[in-house]
Amino acid sequence: MGLLVLSGISILCSLFIGSSTLTASQVLNVLMGNGSTLEQTLIFELRLPRALVAFCTGAMLSIAGVLMQVLLRNPLADPYVLGVSSGASFAALISMLLGFSAMFIVGGAFSGALLSIFLVFIFANGKGGWTINRLLLAGVVLAAGWVSLISFLLVISPPDKVQGMLFWLMGDLSYDRPLLPGLIILIIGFLLTIPLCPKLNVLIWGEKQASSLGINTKRLRLSIFLLSSLLTAGAVSLAGGIGFVGLVVPHFVRLFVGNEHRILVPASALAGAILLILADIVARSAFAPVQIPVGVITAFIGVPLFLILLRRST
Amino acid sequence: MSFKINQLSLHIGEITICKDLNINIEPGEFWAVLGVNGVGKSTLLHHMINVDDAISDEIIIDDRSLSDYKHHRKHLAKKTGILLQEYEYNFPCTVLDAALIGRHPYLSEWQWESLEDLNITENALKRTDLIDLKDRLTNTLSGGEKRRLNLATLITQDPDYLLLDEPTNHLDLSAQIKILNFLKQHIQDNNKAGFMVIHDANLANRYCDNVLMLYGNGEWASGSTKEMINTNNLERLYNCPIQSLSNDSQTVFIAG
Numbered sequence: 070m071g072l073l074v075l076s077g078i079s080i081l082c083s084l085f086i087g088s089s090t091l092t093a094s095q096v097l098n099v100l101m102g103n104g105s106t107l108e109q110t111l112i113f114e115l116r117l118p119r120a121l122v123a124f125c126t127g128a129m130l131s132i133a134g135v136l137m138q139v140l141l142r143n144p145l146a147d148p149y150v151l152g153v154s155s156g157a158s159f160a161a162l163i164s165m166l167l168g169f170s171a172m173f174i175v176g177g178a179f180s181g182a183l184l185s186i187f188l189v190f191i192f193a194n195g196k197g198g199w200t201i202n203r204l205l206l207a208g209v210v211l212a213a214g215w216v217s218l219i220s221f222l223l224v225i226s227p228p229d230k231v232q233g234m235l236f237w238l239m240g241d242l243s244y245d246r247p248l249l250p251g252l253i254i255l256i257i258g259f260l261l262t263i264p265l266c267p268k269l270n271v272l273i274w275g276e277k278q279a280s281s282l283g284i285n286t287k288r289l290r291l292s293i294f295l296l297s298s299l300l301t302a303g304a305v306s307l308a309g310g311i312g313f314v315g316l317v318v319p320h321f322v323r324l325f326v327g328n329e330h331r332i333l334v335p336a337s338a339l340a341g342a343i344l345l346i347l348a349d350i351v352a353r354s355a356f357a358p359v360q361i362p363v364g365v366i367t368a369f370i371g372v373p374l375f376l377i378l379l380r381r382s383t
Numbered sequence: 384m385s386f387k388i389n390q391l392s393l394h395i396g397e398i399t400i401c402k403d404l405n406i407n408i409e410p411g412e413f414w415a416v417l418g419v420n421g422v423g424k425s426t427l428l429h430h431m432i433n434v435d436d437a438i439s440d441e442i443i444i445d446d447r448s449l450s451d452y453k454h455h456r457k458h459l460a461k462k463t464g465i466l467l468q469e470y471e472y473n474f475p476c477t478v479l480d481a482a483l484i485g486r487h488p489y490l491s492e493w494q495w496e497s498l499e500d501l502n503i504t505e506n507a508l509k510r511t512d513l514i515d516l517k518d519r520l521t522n523t524l525s526g527g528e529k530r531r532l533n534l535a536t537l538i539t540q541d542p543d544y545l546l547l548d549e550p551t552n553h554l555d556l557s558a559q560i561k562i563l564n565f566l567k568q569h570i571q572d573n574n575k576a577g578f579m580v581i582h583d584a585n586l587a588n589r590y591c592d593n594v595l596m597l598y599g600n601g602e603w604a605s606g607s608t609k610e611m612i613n614t615n616n617l618e619r620l621y622n623c624p625i626q627s628l629s630n631d632s633q634t635v636f637i638a639g
Contacts, residue, residue: 142473264492271484273474277467281432282540283460283488328476331495 118248122307123349123363124342125251126242127314129304131322131341132262134315135334136297139269140290141201144323147316148301151208155215156185157305162222162234172247174237175306179250182302185211190294204294240311240364242349254303259338261296265289266330273328311364313371314341324378344370384445385409386463386544386576388431391441392601395426402601404441408544408593413570413577415587415608417620418597424580425468427597428546431578432463444544460488464542466533466550475522478513478532479504485539507538510565526553534562538569545570547579551586559583563590585635588612596620612636 133148141150148154160181164174192207193199219238223231236243268289272279276286304311318341319333326332348366355361386408393400400423408414416424431442431449439449444462452459464485485507486500496504508514511531516524524532530553537545550566551559567590570577581587587594587608594611596604598620604611617625617636627636 139474142471144473267487267490267492270480271487273471274481274484275467275469275471277429277465278470278484281460281463281465281467282484283457285456323474327480328474329480 119242120346122242122248123345125255126304126308127341127345128338129255129300130315131318131337133297133300134319135337136293139272140293151189152212153182153185153298153301154305154310155212157182158238158310159215159218165234166226178306179302186298236362237309239362240309241362242308243360251303251307258300262334266334269330313367317371317375387443389441399601400427401603404603406605408576408578410574410576413591414593415591416580416595422597422599425548428548432465457488462542463544464537464540465546466537468548472522475520478519479517481521482535482539485536504539507535511535527558543575545577549580584617
C-alpha cells in the first residue's frame, strides 16, 4: 500500500522536476487544466509519458527478475541472464543502423528478443528435457554470441550513429517511446503472474517438492520462462538495456517482505517502477541540458543502496 | 483403500531397479525399503509419486492408477506425500511459511490460507517440536531442525501414504529414535501408511511391519519384518558377512 502511494508521489515528482525550469505553481496550474500551450506540451507530452514509460519498464524488469530468480532457483539471477536483452539489443542496433524510426526500433528489439527466447528454448530442450543448468548454459552462451555481434555492429557503424547506439545499450528513456505496447505487456504479464504466485512459493523448495504437492512442474517452468522473457522483451524494447533493476529490486524487496510471492510480485513491480522514475528524474535534470542514460543512474543509486542493505541484513 | 504396485518393472539407464514388483501397502502399515547405495531406492520412491511421466498404470492408489491422477494432481497430493532426501534453501523464509506450503493441495488458485490452514500448520510444528522456532528463518536452522521442518511440511500436507526417503538422515541417535517413534505413532493413530527408505536394518527391524529388499539386477523380495530380516537375507542384500547379537528382548545385526 505504501508503495502504491510512493509510486504516485514519484510520478508527480517527475512532473515537477525537469531541465526547463517550471515553478511548482506553473505545474499545478497546468494540472488544473490551465497554463500556456508550451507548459501543457511540456507536462502532458514530454514529462508524463516519459514517467509512465519509466513506470512500465521498471515494473516489467522487476517482475521478470522475480520470475527468473525462481526459475533458476538463484536469488542472484537477473532477467538478462538468458540473453533475451542481448538479442533485443542486436536487433535494435540493426534497426538504428538502417535509420529506422523509433517505432521500428522498438518493434525490431521485440522481435530480436522473441528470436532469442525461441533459440534458448530450443537448445535448452535437448535430450531428456531441460534442466536448470542446460537452460542457463544455453542462455549464457547465446548472450555471448549476441554480444559479439553487437560489438561487430558498433565497430562497423558510422560514428554519428554510435552515440545513439551506446545510449540504447546502456538503457535510455530520452527519445519518443510508444507507451501503449509496453503498458499492455505489463498488464498482461502482471495478470498472468499473479495466479502463479502460490506455486512459486512451493517451487523455491525444488521441483520434486513442487511436484509432490500437486504442481505440474513442466508446465509451471515453461510459464515462468515465457512470462519472464516476454516482460524482459517488453522492457528492453521500450528502454534498452537498463541494468540492475531486475536484479536488485526483487532481491531488495525480498529482504523486507520475505518470499511470499503474492506480496513480493506486486511490491517488486511498484518498487522497480519507483526506482526507475526517480532515476530518470536524475538522468534528465542532474546535468541538464545534457541527458545521461538512465541505466547509468540506476546503477549509481542502486549499487550503494544495495551494498548498505547487504551489510545490514543478517 | 490401499497403495498397490502391480507388476512394475523400472529401469534407469542400464540399471534395472525392479522386475515385476508386486507389493500392497495397507493403511496402518509401516514399510521399510532396504538395499545398497545406488540400487534405485530413491528412484522407486520418486516414481511412486511422479506424475510427470504419467505412464504408470502399474501403480494403483486407492483403486485408480497413477496415470488417472494426471489431471488431478492436487487430489493425488492429498493421498500421497514424500519426505525427500534434499531440499533447496536458496530463498530463506520463516519456518511457519515454509511448513505452510504443505497446504497447497487444499487451496484453489485464488485462495489464501485460512485460519484453519494456519492452525493445522502450527499443530504440525508443535508435534515436531518446532513451534518455538516458527519465526526463525530457514537458512539459520541446523541439519536436524531442517529435517524436522521437512517432516512438519509433510504432516501439514497430511497425505494418507507417506513416502519417506531416509528420514533419519542428518540426525543424531536420540533424534533418530524420536522421529521414528513419531512416524510410527502417526501411522498407527491416524491409520496412515508409511513406506520408508532406510539404511539401518536394525531400525527397520525395530519399527517396521514389512520390508521390501532390493537386491539389484531387478531382484527383490518382500514380506513381514520377521521373515525378512535375518542374517542370510542381509548378507545377500549387502554382500558382506553379517553377525547377529541377541538379548532377551531384541536381536541386532552388525556388519563384518
